[in-house]
Amino acid sequence: MPGRLLSFEGIDGSGKSTQARLLAGALRARGHTVLLTREPGGSPGAEEIRRLVLEGDPDRWSSETELLLFTAARRDHLEKTILPALARGEVVITDRFADSTRIYQGLTRGDLRASVDALHRLMIGVEPDLTFLIDISPEAGLARATARAGKEMRFEDMGLAVQARARAGFLALAEAEPQRFRVLDGDRAAETVAADVQTAALAHLSPR
Secondary structure (H helix, E strand, O other): OOOEEEEEEOOOOOOHHHHHHHHHHHHHHOOOOEEEEEOOOOOHHHHHHHHHHHOOOOOOOOHHHHHHHHHHHHHHHHHHHHHHHHHOOOEEEEEOOHHHHHHHOOOOOOOOHHHHHHHHHHHOOOOOOEEEEEEOOHHHHHHHHHHOOOOOOOOHHHOHHHHHHHHHHHHHHHHHOOOOEEEEEOOOOHHHHHHHHHHHHHHHHOOO
């Protein structure tokens, strides 16, 4: 079987990181070789960039600068981590991928979607085989995200309006690509969401 790339997307506080971890465990228990990774990050170079873009003042970078930083991190992640694992036939589960850049840099703080897409075609050129969008209201997501407070709060500190625009953008992406996206209600118990995620993932991974 060829390797598969599965991604989790959603606004901050949606629970996507938890769901990515739970799916990785469930698939490993069924005998799949799984690589669990994240963005920005997932390789040494990309983890260094992660600190630059997720910490500090919300106005630290412009959307244009962020786009270049996120693309650089994704390219390193792709070269060093994702492509080698796919070549080995592994299931790669990533907590965020290009859709997050399409939304957070492309739409929520300006209109850079054309630039995002051009850079993606030029430098990345890979889309997930399956994307789980964990959907939650902006109010609930922001409340969850701020409750866990830590250093990586730069996007949460941009406020509710950004989260609301991000949610709308993610849902629009899912509507435009229904064959790739599975939209799940994240305002439920984590175990309930995980069961739905696992069902969809196993159906996707089953031999055709």
